[in-house]
Amino acid sequence: MSESPDSTDMSARGSVGRFAPSPTGPLHFGSLVAAIGSFVHARAKGGAWLVRMEDVDKPREMPGAADGILRTLERFGLEWDGAVMYQSRRTDAYVQALEELCDRGLVYGCACSRKDIAEHAHMGMDGPVYPGTCRGRLGRARATRAWRFVVPEQPVCFTDAILGKHCFDMARDLGDFVVRRADGLFAYQLAVVVDDAGQGVTEVVRGADLLLSTPRQLVLQQALGLPVPEYAHLPLALNEQGEKLSKQTLAPAVAAADVASLWRQVLRFLGQDLPAGLERAPMRELRTWATRNWQPGRVPQHSSRVVVQL
Numbered sequence: 001m002s003e004s005p006d007s008t009d010m011s012a013r014g015s016v017g018r019f020a021p022s023p024t025g026p027l028h029f030g031s032l033v034a035a036i037g038s039f040v041h042a043r044a045k046g047g048a049w050l051v052r053m054e055d056v057d058k059p060r061e062m063p064g065a066a067d068g069i070l071r072t073l074e075r076f077g078l079e080w081d082g083a084v085m086y087q088s089r090r091t092d093a094y095v096q097a098l099e100e101l102c103d104r105g106l107v108y109g110c111a112c113s114r115k116d117i118a119e120h121a122h123m124g125m126d127g128p129v130y131p132g133t134c135r136g137r138l139g140r141a142r143a144t145r146a147w148r149f150v151v152p153e154q155p156v157c158f159t160d161a162i163l164g165k166h167c168f169d170m171a172r173d174l175g176d177f178v179v180r181r182a183d184g185l186f187a188y189q190l191a192v193v194v195d196d197a198g199q200g201v202t203e204v205v206r207g208a209d210l211l212l213s214t215p216r217q218l219v220l221q222q223a224l225g226l227p228v229p230e231y232a233h234l235p236l237a238l239n240e241q242g243e244k245l246s247k248q249t250l251a252p253a254v255a256a257a258d259v260a261s262l263w264r265q266v267l268r269f270l271g272q273d274l275p276a277g278l279e280r281a282p283m284r285e286l287r288t289w290a291t292r293n294w295q296p297g298r299v300p301q302h303s304s305r306v307v308v309q310l
């Protein structure tokens, strides 16, 4: 873990992966799947692996969670390259990106309340589709609450390394999305593309719940002239009720769990053919095996229920 990296150093290593947790609570099995999956995917190619704290939404942050996550990653042998990036310190970069979008006429101020939108929107793939009410008022509207990005009319397609080819009709199914929220905070979508480019990330490996974010991020990358990373969306770990493991569904923290046992459970969850001989192997041995034998083609395309043994 050297100090003060820059994207030039990282790109010298070829591929650059990352893990980008939100410090809203401790790591659970679901977030560990994303951490180990992205780590192994990057290290298998000899690539760098970075960590970024997605603490752009300060009101949702849990005090101490960011440090707790880093200590947990260390315990699990997930050693990152360079310094951790904190989104809360990146406001200048987001302001600049929003200004660029403004200058290109690709965003507009939206004065609608949640209620206005609910009354006029149809349901899309990811909640109500913004009906474009304020679209005619491109520029800096007076009663602006949020800033929205104008999505293209033509389909947006990409090939996910695990889930294959996906095409989205963004105008119909997702709508003009928020890049700066009514409360002044920058939206996740904008922060992520600015930071992935800023960190020189070449491959984004994350949970399949973010698949619908990918077309939004692709159009933002295109609009800002940023490089497009590869995407690989991992299956989600579900609890017995079929809900995604998360802080909201009270998934237990893994901080104090048996690291070798959890590594084995994550690798099996990701479809890797772990030899029986590694049943009692320590974490470091599992990590070495995983980076030498990683087979992304074996990762299941479907999310599934898991009973996690902590």
Ligand SMILES: [Zn+2]
Pocket: 109, 110, 111, 112, 132, 133, 134, 135
């Ligand atoms: Zn509006």
